[in-house]
Amino acid sequence: MRLLTLKIDVDTYRGTREGIPRLVDLLQRFNANATFLWSLGPDHTGRAIKRVFRPGFMKKVSRTSVREHYGIKTLLYGTLLPGPDIGKRCAPLMREVVAAGFESGVHTWDHIRWQDGVAEADEAWTAAELNASIERYVEIFGEPPQTHGAAGWQMNAHAYRLEQRLGMRYASDGRGTHPFWPMVRGEPVRVPQLPTTLPTLDELIGIDGLTPDNVHEHLLRLTEAEMRFGHVYTLHAELEGMKLLPVFERLLAGWQEQGYQFVSLGEHCAALDLSQLPYHEVQMAEIPGRSGVLAVQGPQFL
Template identity: 60%
Template sequence: MARIALKVDVDTWRGTREGVPALVRTMAKAGAGGTFLFSLGPDHTGRAIFRALRPGFLKKVSRTSVVEHYGVKTLMYGVALPGPDIGKREAGTLRSVRDAGFEVGVHCWDHVRWQDQLLKHDAAWAEREMRRATQRFAEVFGTPPRLHGAAGWQFNDAAAQAEMKLGIAYASDTRGGRPFLPVDAAGKVIGPPQYPTTLPTLDELIGIGDIAVGNVAEHLLEMTAATDQDQVYTLHAELEGQKLQPVFERLIAGWQAQGHALVSMGDLHAATNVAALPRRRIVQGTVEGRSGLLAVQEPA
């Protein structure tokens, strides 16, 4: 059948120290490959409260029980409490993921700062933020990162160009369909190949119509039941690594029963003929179940 790349976004300190080890155990037990993308600087999750004015944000929060999944203390970091430096505090946890055989890469330096500020700043800002994250990654792992996956799918041409400058070989910063090479308005390639997230995330599905925690796995499995197209599924250490771990276990078992190979982003990249990829613009668009604008693949 198809390959399904499991991309784990790790947004918070709590997700790093609690959700990541749980996911490593779950995926290793099932023989599933996967990629962990780390937030490497301060956890300022509490500052996300300023998104309250964003269209659809409060509705999404009410559907997905943010307090339950993230915890009250996490929601105070950067507002009432200082934000813990994830890369410094959890360097050993991060290395343990690599040592367990999983691919590791960069998510961001400061998750909230990148997600809320990227589109308001210039190319130099994007490069500075990304450089801080890649430098910390190299300090933790002893080698530079090859993979980047943007926080909140906030991404643009400037960020793609920064990836090329910083030696990122492949990336998953966007939403859309098949892999592509990002280009500017003149058709010039401006960044490494993109492997978009193709499947909806749990927090985009739960609470929509009759979809609930108890049946969300079955809903996703219906989407992959009869396809030979490679997919990218983004999960979160704060969700599938904690309260929603049973849902993820059902997904793994279901995908394997369907005959799909559960792989890392690197495996997907290694199986791709990059020279033959279509060239597409990165544009800002919407995704059902998620608030605000995010980077999407321009339609053909």
């Protein structure tokens, strides 16, 4: 059985309110399961303006039409406009997604705050952010989350260890090639990582002649060969749930033709023999198409 895990990062208020219903409808038409990872606190997307000083950031922005995908109003949240509380305003919609049979988990409390701050943060800061998101998650769903997927694939050593202490059963916090047990500063963390294995649309569009009209063909070529552990594809409510929804539909159709079954992170984890997973160090490194460094699967720990 060829498994393709769909991990949906929900970053913004607009993405939650507008993108999620469209994605749910499309997934149901393909009988596809997925994991929705929620941003549960304030939408402060406008504060990402500070990233203009990062190497490569403006080049990425010019390729991916940030204004078109996120909208002017979203790009002002947290600066000229107050950031709406996503979890408070969108709780009924989030519960509808779970009632429809989809898995959900924690993405973050404040997406911009985590993505821009966690790499250098101490344990107290990291715990406060994670605890805020978990408390809100419990308020909405009545039970603690089983999984976490880091905003912007940004992590630190404290965050990995806190996942274990907070009872996460599995996580998808970084990029890599296959599931593994993470080693953090030489110590194992007993929360298996199911890393994103495929590039995202915003990393591909605008490079080497790839456009919204043909980028699906590139991704389908990457999934032609059978992989032992299948693939994890990360999509975004703000992209595949909105302007790039037709691209995602073409991807689902192509993957279906290739014989893939679409599963959640939980289903992916349940299909693994966890006792046979290797241990790998976790690192921060650059990947093509994305500015800055992010969490990646490092060398196998022997």
